[in-house]
Amino acid sequence: MTRGTVIRDRAVSVDPGGVALASGRRVEAGYLVLASGSSYVYPAKPDADTADAALDDLRRTHKELAGAERVLIAGAGPVGLELAGEIKEVWPGKRVTVVDPVERLLPGFQPELRHDLHRQLDELDVRLLLGTRLAAPPATPSGRAEEFTVTTTGGEAITADIWFRAHGVRVNSEYLADGRLTTRTAQGEVPVSETLNVRGHDHVYAIGDLTDVAEAKRAGHAMKHAEVVAENILAQLRGERPPAVYRPSPEPMILLPLGPRGGVGQMPMEDGPSVLPAPAVAEYKGADLFTGRFAELFGTAG
Numbered sequence: 573m574t575r576g577t578v579i580r581d582r583a584v585s586v587d588p589g590g591v592a593l594a595s596g597r598r599v600e601a602g603y604l605v606l607a608s609g610s611s612y613v614y615p616a617k618p619d620a621d622t623a624d625a626a627l628d629d630l631r632r633t634h635k636e637l638a639g640a641e642r643v644l645i646a647g648a649g650p651v652g653l654e655l656a657g658e659i660k661e662v663w664p665g666k667r668v669t670v671v672d673p674v675e676r677l678l679p680g681f682q683p684e685l686r687h688d689l690h691r692q693l694d695e696l697d698v699r700l701l702l703g704t705r706l707a708a709p710p711a712t713p714s715g716r717a718e719e720f721t722v723t724t725t726g727g728e729a730i731t732a733d734i735w736f737r738a739h740g741v742r743v744n745s746e747y748l749a750d751g752r753l754t755t756r757t758a759q760g761e762v763p764v765s766e767t768l769n770v771r772g773h774d775h776v777y778a779i780g781d782l783t784d785v786a787e788a789k790r791a792g793h794a795m796k797h798a799e800v801v802a803e804n805i806l807a808q809l810r811g812e813r814p815p816a817v818y819r820p821s822p823e824p825m826i827l828l829p830l831g832p833r834g835g836v837g838q839m840p841m842e843d844g845p846s847v848l849p850a851p852a853v854a855e856y857k858g859a860d861l862f863t864g865r866f867a868e869l870f871g872t873a874g
Contacts, residue, residue, distance in 0.1 A: 583608070587752040588773055603775050603805050606762060607798075608744040610781035610789065613737045615715065616651045636717040640733035641666055644722070646706055647738030648672030650828050653693070655738060657830030660696040668698045669730060672739075673705040680824055681838050685847045689828070689836045692850065696830065701728070710735050741789065745782060757784050766817040768801050775808070777801045787820035791862070792827070829858030 582594040590600040615633055618626035645652045648670045656668050678686055704726040712718045714737050721731045743760040754770050761784040763771045770776040779797035781789040804814030821840040829835035835858050837848035867873040
């Protein structure tokens with residue numbers, strides 16, 4: 573950032589004039605953007621606060637996973653299915669079981685997409701147990717290789733060598749709990765207007781998973797939020813009214829890779845939702861999980 577400053581700290585409170593940090597420092601601001609996102613269980617999102625520590629965690633988990641032959645994934649949403657696909661790409665011989673209480677994969681998406689998803693999972697030999705849940709989580713810590721047996725609520729016993737939890741997203745909004753800026757929803761989200769202003773404040777914005785926008789929490793949506801907010805702040809700095817509004821698509825969108833070559837996707841189009849073939853999903857996301865896009869954005873591409 574040639575015209576900015578990066579501060580590594582934690583926000584503990586926000587008010588219309590600035591941010592109070594855990595270190596005791598206060599940052600005054602003419603414009604505020606809340607972009608604290610959400611937390612998810614490891615390894616979908618890292619537990620560590622630094623890149624080096626996160627890499628150490630991933631290497632340790634990779635080693636544990638490499639020595640396990642039977643893998644259990646609790647959760648058949650996009651996170652769990654992507655993880656299953658990545659495991660099968662590297663270790664096609666591992667036995668992967670995915671358990672979820674939902675009756676259908678990706679409800680609300682086109683039947684063509686869901687049919688293709690089942691077909692690809694069958695070809696990968698990923699075992700799906702839908703409409704049931706684990707009666708109790710394994711005693712073994714998630715991501716640790718150690719044989720265990722669990723039972724589903726349907727009475728089926730599953731023996732595996734390692735497991736991962738792939739459910740349980742939590743909005744990162746504890747620093748707003750004092751109500752000095754806004755009142756959060758019951759889910760911990762921030763109420764925003766169509767311009768993505770935090771309601772009641774024309775100079776405070778929120779983007780991404782933190783917002784109460786009625787749509788699935790996806791990285792693609794957060795990037796569109798950011799474009800709207802950037803345009804509006806620039807207009808305000810010029811003394812103009814914020815022109816950009818954000819309207820969620822009436823059709824859900826998703827890019828769900830199953831390894832670097834497979835996967836399913838759906839994008840909203842003018843004439844209705846479009847289901848993407850696996851090669852397109854791989855090109856857009858699966859090949860590098862967007863890492864190339866963000867390396868270019870942050871100027872770190874080699």
